[in-house]
Amino acid sequence: xxxxxxxLESLEGEGPGGMVRKVRRALGARAFGCNYxxxxxxxxxxxxDHADSNQExxxxxxxxxxxxxxDGEAVELRAGRFLRVDPASTRVPVAGPDGLELLxxxxxxEGRYEPPSWG
Numbered sequence: 017x018x019x020x021x022x023x024l025e026s027l028e029g030e031g032p033g034g035m036v037r038k039v040r041r042a043l044g045a046r047a048f049g050c051n052y053x054x055x056x057x058x059x060x061x062x063x064x065d066h067a068d069s070n071q072e073x074x075x076x077x078x079x080x081x082x083x084x085x086x087d088g089e090a091v092e093l094r095a096g097r098f099l100r101v102d103p104a105s106t107r108v109p110v111a112g113p114d115g116l117e118l119l120x121x122x123x124x125x126e127g128r129y130e131p132p133s134w135g
Contacts, residue, residue: 055111
C-alpha cells in the first residue's frame with residue numbers, strides 16, 4: 017500500500033494524563049516525528065530539548081491557547097499559530113484557561129530521523 021490513514025479520535029491517549037496521541041507510530045512515518053498533544057486548562061507539559069538528537073521541531077496550535085517557554089522566554093500560543101524551535105533550546109508548553117491542542121512535527125537537522133524507543 018502506498019499510503020496510511022488514521023483518525024485522531026481512533027488514537028488512544030498516552031503519557032501523563034493521556035495527553036499525547038502518537039501519530040507517527042500510527043501512520044508508520046519514517047522520515048520525521050509527529051504527535052498530537054491535548055493539554056487540559058492550566059496543564060504544564062514536560063520541559064525538554066532535543067540537543068542529543070539535533071531535532072528541530074515545529075508546533076502548530078490547533079485549538080486553545082497558552083504559552084511555550086523557550087529558554088526562559090514566554091511565546092504566546094493561539095489557534096492557527098506555527099512555532100519552530102531549535103534543537104538545543106529548552107521548551108515547555110503551558111496551556112491557557114481553555115486548554116491547548118498542538119500538532120508537533122520534528123526531524124534532525126542532519127542525518128536521518130530515528131524513531132524514539134518510547135514510540
